[in-house]
Structures are given as structure tokens and as C-alpha cells.
Amino acid sequence: MQGVDDFEAWNRRYWNAWGDALRATQPAGAATMPGWTDAMDWWSRFARGGLPQGDEAVSRFNAQAQGWFGQMQQLAAQFAGRPANAGDIASAWRQALGGDGANPFAQVFANMPGSTQTDPSKMFEAFAPWLQSMQRDGRSWLSLPAFGFAREHQERWQHLAQAQVDLQEQGQAYQALLAEAGQDAFSRFERKLEARSAPGKQLDTVRALFDLWIDAAEEAYADIALSPRFRDAYAALVNAQMTLRGRMQKEVEQLGSQFGMPTRTEVDSAHRKIVELEREQRRLRDAIEALMRQSSRMQASSAPEVPPAVAPKKAAPKPAATKKPAAKATTKSTRPASKPKPGRTR
Amino acid sequence: MEGLGPLGFTPDSLAQESLRFQAKLRAGLDTLHQVHDIDYGATAREEVWRDGKVVLYRFRGNTLPNGRAPTARVPLLIVYALVNRPYMVDLQDDKSIVRGLLERGEDVYVLDWGYPDRSDRYLELEDYIQRYIGGAVDHLRHEYRMDGVNVLGICQGGAFSLCFTALNPHKVRNLITMVTPVDFHTSDNMLGNWTRGLDVDLFVDTLGNVPADVMNWCYLTLKPWRLFVQKYVGMVDVLDDPKALEDFLRMEKWIFDSPDQAGEAFRQFVKQFYQGNGFLKGGIEIGGRTVDLRNIEVPILNIYAEQDHLVPPASSRALDGLTGSDDYSELSFRGGHIGIYVSSRAQREVPQAIHDWLAQRAK
Numbered sequence A: 001m002q003g004v005d006d007f008e009a010w011n012r013r014y015w016n017a018w019g020d021a022l023r024a025t026q027p028a029g030a031a032t033m034p035g036w037t038d039a040m041d042w043w044s045r046f047a048r049g050g051l052p053q054g055d056e057a058v059s060r061f062n063a064q065a066q067g068w069f070g071q072m073q074q075l076a077a078q079f080a081g082r083p084a085n086a087g088d089i090a091s092a093w094r095q096a097l098g099g100d101g102a103n104p105f106a107q108v109f110a111n112m113p114g115s116t117q118t119d120p121s122k123m124f125e126a127f128a129p130w131l132q133s134m135q136r137d138g139r140s141w142l143s144l145p146a147f148g149f150a151r152e153h154q155e156r157w158q159h160l161a162q163a164q165v166d167l168q169e170q171g172q173a174y175q176a177l178l179a180e181a182g183q184d185a186f187s188r189f190e191r192k193l194e195a196r197s198a199p200g201k202q203l204d205t206v207r208a209l210f211d212l213w214i215d216a217a218e219e220a221y222a223d224i225a226l227s228p229r230f231r232d233a234y235a236a237l238v239n240a241q242m243t244l245r246g247r248m249q250k251e252v253e254q255l256g257s258q259f260g261m262p263t264r265t266e267v268d269s270a271h272r273k274i275v276e277l278e279r280e281q282r283r284l285r286d287a288i289e290a291l292m293r294q295s296s297r298m299q300a301s302s303a304p305e306v307p308p309a310v311a312p313k314k315a316a317p318k319p320a321a322t323k324k325p326a327a328k329a330t331t332k333s334t335r336p337a338s339k340p341k342p343g344r345t346r
Numbered sequence B: 001m002e003g004l005g006p007l008g009f010t011p012d013s014l015a016q017e018s019l020r021f022q023a024k025l026r027a028g029l030d031t032l033h034q035v036h037d038i039d040y041g042a043t044a045r046e047e048v049w050r051d052g053k054v055v056l057y058r059f060r061g062n063t064l065p066n067g068r069a070p071t072a073r074v075p076l077l078i079v080y081a082l083v084n085r086p087y088m089v090d091l092q093d094d095k096s097i098v099r100g101l102l103e104r105g106e107d108v109y110v111l112d113w114g115y116p117d118r119s120d121r122y123l124e125l126e127d128y129i130q131r132y133i134g135g136a137v138d139h140l141r142h143e144y145r146m147d148g149v150n151v152l153g154i155c156q157g158g159a160f161s162l163c164f165t166a167l168n169p170h171k172v173r174n175l176i177t178m179v180t181p182v183d184f185h186t187s188d189n190m191l192g193n194w195t196r197g198l199d200v201d202l203f204v205d206t207l208g209n210v211p212a213d214v215m216n217w218c219y220l221t222l223k224p225w226r227l228f229v230q231k232y233v234g235m236v237d238v239l240d241d242p243k244a245l246e247d248f249l250r251m252e253k254w255i256f257d258s259p260d261q262a263g264e265a266f267r268q269f270v271k272q273f274y275q276g277n278g279f280l281k282g283g284i285e286i287g288g289r290t291v292d293l294r295n296i297e298v299p300i301l302n303i304y305a306e307q308d309h310l311v312p313p314a315s316s317r318a319l320d321g322l323t324g325s326d327d328y329s330e331l332s333f334r335g336g337h338i339g340i341y342v343s344s345r346a347q348r349e350v351p352q353a354i355h356d357w358l359a360q361r362a363k
Helices: A002-023 A036-047 A052-079 A086-096 A104-110 A120-142 A151-195 A206-225 A228-258 A264-302 A320-329 B011-034 B086-090 B097-103 B125-144 B156-167 B190-195 B200-207 B212-220 B224-237 B242-256 B263-275 B313-317 B344-360
Strands: B045-051 B054-059 B076-079 B108-112 B149-154 B172-178 B300-305 B328-333
Touching (some): A036 A052, A036 B011, A052 B011, A052 B242, A086 A151, A104 A151, A104 A206, A151 A206, A151 A228, A206 B011, A206 B190, A206 B224, A228 A264, A228 B200, B011 B224, B011 B242, B045 B125, B086 B097, B086 B108, B097 B108, B097 B344, B108 B125, B125 B149, B125 B156, B149 B156, B156 B172, B172 B344, B190 B263, B300 B313, B300 B344, B328 B344
Parallel strands (some): B076 B108, B076 B149, B172 B300, B300 B328
Antiparallel strands (some): B045 B054, B054 B108
């Protein structure tokens, strides 16, 4: 565990130095935490190596939580032991996150565990080389009217390029709403700080200050996220993502089919047939079982009530009427329940 | 610190807080490597029925420390949602609704949907409701030789259970719905708001099955700061407590253990429930049959969570008056959508309430 020991020694020096800096008389803003991110990165490295779920939790901590909490510690350090009103603190927090253009929600969303299916920016990252290459090669003809033997290909590529533009636009509209939520969060943070300024209500820890920001941010977000404006922007963004993705998939299918590769459409078609056949097979099975049950009941009810000793050797002929109810039974889509036997009660 | 504004800490107290944070991180270097078992499932169970990937498990109360055979004569079938995994109802020894029910004498079964893959893309709601729930219910009816069984539907599984009961009223004896969405258009329903403008045909046609990543991202963005920032700062608090860390990691495992969603069933659910709000406005069709909640005449216990951010209380409580039952009860639980399974309050209150309610209707 040499690495862990090294980490401990380094970490102790780092935290002690920071503690000393905090205790010393510092002008506003002078107490900072240089190397916080490095320290957390280092911790994360040594913390890994246990269960996969532990590693994943450490990664999630390192992806976002440590960064935000580190920034909040810096904010707290600026004002520790100094008179400061809610406006000063909220303003410093806003500055720390980027000033008037700050969009803290965009930062949170960008670092969420996403995939090319969710985050627009990550979609662009994944598809960018291909799209850029296509744009570079096709810039001259993308806007031209399509004609000639390659007309269908050109139209398809034009639609793809348009889908990319649409997604960028919808992504910007969505980001604008998140930015609005961010600005509202700063205002709410200030009001919450103001409410904690009375004696007996003050915040005693960085953690409490951090939690207050979380409350403000979530309230601002909920306000926007429940609005009809957000509903429209969200739908437009997702629809644009799906449009671009769908057109990309078509291109891949086009390419695959040129080389005789099976495509997703073909695989889907096969799966659809299998499910439909299974469904039909179940319906037929259920209908047959219903017929058999009905037939058994009718046979039992039509058996002559005579002593066994004088019973005819041949089975009684089935009444012709059995066909009619049987035909009805085939229309049932679910398996009829077996005749319930005398049930136990609870 | 009067007169200093909202901040009541000093440089010294701040430094002390930092040292405590550091000590927790240091402890985490050990505990994170010591935790070896975050497996789930507190209770012995056995597979009793299967249809494809869908399995019905019977849970065994007699294997518990103070275990006993069921005293209830009517089996209780738990139907969970398609999102996330049903082991949430039997997460660990001290967080298990199943265990609580078994200890009180209930005979508990859980339907496990499994993990749909590409070949399941064309499964429809009819398959989930009539084929799978129906198959499990018929199996129990046959085994117990009785007309109807008790059903406990949870979240989306509650919506499925309502549909199943409406379509097959004679097969359900008592119906319990837990954190079940009924009105999908309440003003505080964030998921309902987001899905209403979605072109779900384009969505499913493009994605096929809806990937777990997409579902997880959607749920995380309901409360992005709490679920992806604050929670992991909170994790530092338990880094020096192996048991609490184990619990935290087990919950993490459950949260991110999401099956893909079968595309066609997802399309139908979003259209008929989230967009069409079919329980209230009508128009829900399962396998060509119309769902009419007024067909449900059995006793109903509707349990909702007061701080539920996924299924707001108003969404669940809308069930009142929609069914044909003249024996409708509500139970309000003080907690959230997850707390209703795993909090200590839930362990005390929920199984007891369900058991008492069923017992009263068994007389």
C-alpha cells in the first residue's frame, strides 16, 4: 500500500497547509484551495479497485460532486469570519461559476453519464468526424437542386445535413432555458441566504451552504421543467435528436446493403415476424385447449346415466352441436381459465 | 456570529470541517476495498413459472430466522414496473417489503420481467398484461384452486395491474396499488410534462428498444443537482461506515440496473397513458380490448408517497372514484418513491398496513 501511504502523507500536508491558510488573517478571496481537483483525482485513483459498483460511485463523485463542493469550499473560505451579506455571497458564487453568462445547469448536464443517445453534444462528438467529412466533401452540392442518377442520394444527404442544423438549433433553445434556470437559481440562492441572515438561522458549515445552493438550483429547475415552454423545447430537442439519428442509421444501412450486410431493418422485420407468429401460435393453442375442455365437458354431460354393467360398449356419438361453441371459442384471445375447483379461503 | 450575515462559520471551524472531510476520504480508501458483498435479495425464493424471460418467483417465509409457513390462504402477486428491477422489494435483510409481508404470514410471489433484448422489441402491452401477468395469475389460480388471487402492483406495475383487473375482473380478489400513476397530467408531473410533446413513433422507430442509458438519463435529469451532485457529496459521510457504504452501493447498483424497454410496449404506454391520459380520458386498448376501470369491483387499497417526485400523490389519488369498487381505501406514506420500499418507516408501516387490509377482507 505504498501508494496509499504516499497519498496520505501528501494529503496531510495539503490539508494542513490549507487549514493554516484559513486560520491566518486573510484578505477577502485570498484563501483558496490550490490543487483541490488534483487531490480529489488522486483520492479517486486510490479509492478504486474494490467492487465495480464502488468504482462507479467514485467516478460519479469525481465527475461532478467533488468539483462543485470544492468550489463551494472556496466560496466559504472567502467569507469565513468576515461580515458579508447575502448579496455579496450570491454575487461571488455567480462570479465563480462564470459571471452573468454562467450556466451551471449546462455544466451539470454535460458531465452526466450520457451516451450518444441522450446528450446532444455527445451525439455530435460521436458523429462529428463522419458528418464533417460529409459536409466538407459535399458542401458544394448540398444546397443544389437534386437531379440526375444520384438524385436520391443527394436528397438523402441534404436531409441529413438539415437534421444536423435542426438539432443544433433545438439544442441552443434548450440550453437557453437551462441558462434561464441558472440565473433564477442565483436569485433564489440570494433570497435563501437572506432568510438565513437572522440570528440563530446562520449556516454553520460549508455543507449547509452547499445544500442551500442545491435547494435553490432544484427549485429553479423544477419551475422551468414543469412549464409548457420546457415541454415544447424538450420535445423539439428529442425529436431533432431522433431525426438525425434515424438519418444516420439510414446511411449506415445504405452502406451495409452495398456490401451485402444484413441491416437493422431486416433484423427488425425478422423479429416482428417471430413475435407475431408466437402470438398467433398462443392464440391457436389456447383455442385448441378450450375446444378440448369443452369437448370433455360435453362428453361427460352426454354420457348415458346407466349402471356400468349395462353400459354400451361403444362410446356414445358426439352430438353435432359441439361444433358451434367450439367455433366461438376460437375467437378468444386469451387462455380461458380452467374451471375453478372449490377454493380454499384465506 | 451575529451581524455577520448568513454565514456562521469561522476560519477555524471551516478548517475543522475540512479535516473531518479528509478523515472520511481517508477512511474510504479502506472501506471501499473492504466492501465485498452488495448482492441483493434477502429472502430465499424459487422459480415456479416461466414464460420466455419472464419468471414468477415464490418467496419462502419459512427460511427466515423467525420464519413460518404462510397463514394467508390467498397468494399475493407483486407486479413491479418494467423500469428498474423488482429486487427493490427484497433489497436486503432490513430493507425488504417482501420479508415484512412473509413475517406477517402472507404468501408472496414476485413477477420478474427479466431483461428484454432486441428480439423482444415487438412485445406489446398485451403481452405484458394479458400474457405475462395473466399467465402468472392463471398459474396461481390453478395451483391454489381458486378463482382469484391478490395483486400488489407497484408504480407502472400498478397501472398494469389496474388494466389486468379491469380486463379480467374475476381473476383478482383484492387489488393493492402502490405509487401508481393514474392521472398522468397533473401539474407537478415532470415526466408527464416532458413526454407530452414527444414524437414517440419517431422515438421508437429510431431507437427500437429504448436503451437503459436513455431511461437513466431521463430519471437523473428530474432532479439533476440532488441525484448527480448532492448525493455523491453525501456519500463521503458514510465512507467510514462499511455497513452504510454497503447500503449506499447496493442502492446505486439498483438505480443503474435498468433493463432496456421493449419498443412497442413503450410506444403504447407513452401514447395511451402519458400522452392520452387514458385512465381519465378513456381510450386505453390492450390487445384490442378497451380498458374500463369501472369493471373493477374488488376492494382496492391505493398507497401513495407524499414526497414522490416520480409519481406525485395527486397522480395516484386520482384513482378514487374511477373504479366500480365500493371498497376503496387510501394509505398515505410519509416519504418518497424510493423510501416507500427501503426506509425504516416503510419497513414498519407498509407490510403491516397491507397485511391488515388483506386480513380484514379475508373474513
